[in-house]
Amino acid sequence: MSNNHLAQSQLTKMFFERLLVIIPLMFAMIFLPAGTFVYWEAWVYLIIFLIPIFISGIYWLKKDPELLERRMRRREKETEQKLIMKIFYLYFVLIFLLPGLDKRFEWSNVPFLVVIVADVLILLGYGLVFLVLRENRYACHTIEVEQEQKVVSSGTYAIIRHPMYLGVSLMFILTPLALGSYWAMIFLMFMIPGLAARIRNEESVLIKELKGYQEYMQKTKYRLIPGIW
Secondary structure, eight states, X not given: OOOOOOOHHHHHHHHHXXXXXXXXXXXXXXXXXXXXXXXXXXXXXXXXXXXXXXXXXXXXXXXXXXXXXXXXXXXXXXXXXHHHHHHHHHHHHHHXXXXXXXXXXXXXXXXXXXXXXXXXXXXXXXXXXXXXXXXXXXXXXXXXXXXXXXXXXXXXXXXXXXHHHHHHHHHHHSHHHHTTOSGGGGGHHHHHHHHHHHHHHHHHHHHHHSTTHHHHHHHSOOSSSTTTO
């Protein structure tokens, strides 16, 4: 890979441009279907979702801009991953649209405590992602291996091979409940098989391209859930 990284000013501009797209898009996907701003579950969710993105983005801009640049790459090289990501994008859209409709037509009645527990677990998921990024500065959205990259086997990587996916799973599997919708949980049928396929494909790439990964797999047995898979 080329060592020509973005200048700090370019990366900062790109980060805030992304935020200026993400924030109104999320508001539109949630509140337009709901037909109301009187939707406390959505306001709490947006606070716990967007504020950590902003704070962590500023942190990585200062501490490790190269990591942030890697995290902002979106183009997959693997054909299989391109298909898997299309499935994920569909899932992400549906879990934001359907809860709003659920709110409008009052299909679900998710208890206050369930919503709050979901919010707390989403925050914990984001915290896990942050810890993973501190351990592995090569963790990015796309499946690729860089020349200087090495296997990380410390911290959370000593427990499972894909701790970032566990954190992300907590965030997005629980999003429907955090938004007060049982019905949106039905779309897990898209995410769970897609996540399993992504992990299997990613590991096939890492075995071929990342020295020592095969040995790491023998040492750390479980991919995502300790004792299960």
